[in-house]
Amino acid sequence: MRVPSHPSTDALRLPEVLHALSDPVRLEIVCALDGGSEVACGHLEAPVSKSTLSHHLKVLRDAGVTRTRADGTQRLVSLRLEELEARFPGLLGCVVDGARRAI
Amino acid sequence: MRVPSHPSTDALRLPEVLHALSDPVRLEIVCALDGGSEVACGHLEAPVSKSTLSHHLKVLRDAGVTRTRADGTQRLVSLRLEELEARFPGLLGCVVDGARRAI
DNA sequence: CGCCTAGTTCGAAGCATCTAGAACTATAAT
DNA sequence: ATTATAGTTCTAGATGCTTCGAACTAGGCG
Structure with a gap:
């Protein structure tokens, strides 16, 4: 399994980031990752199939919201907190x- | 021309708001409105046709991001700053x- | 090696979005 | 009343998104 590519901090685009965050499933994933922990894809709770979850993680990764690294057969996902904060302060x-209050 | 409907503050949904903000054209409109001024649709600069602009304004209005009121033959559009701030503090x-820095 | 686990990628269906032109509505001005 | 102005709505096309199952890839284990 090849390592997925991640956009550089400079390459982050606000419309793309906002679009990535505008889906309820992805918003839940982001909330679950908030706190800085690395989570394996399979441990994320989402009411979708494995392939759909993989798709959502790709959208988040491509937008620069999350980072994914391989660890054995698992993929550990985490938020790119510092980079996002540097580029879009306060946004995340x-x-x-907002998502925690009322989704 | 009937008055368009606006969602109540309670009815604002984060995914919908984020989706409304995730389009470059709409993001430009929101930036143009930031400051609290009311602007007529026709005075908004956007690289799209009149009907497409009207569509984007409807998306923003339906998401609760903007408010529209009639004034003669014109429609004055403005941001729902207080309501958005109450529901999703800091977001807008x-x-x-972020949009101003680099779109 | 063969098998299991963990994810990704492919193909396809269904639905939404963005776009524009044409037709329409409503107010204002001549 | 006629005309002009300001937007909206309708229709339609092209594109994109979300979803799933099936097939695939890669690492770990017996």
């Missing part, structure tokens, strides 16, 4: 707060 | 800041 915090 | 500010 507001979104997660 | 972060988005506008």
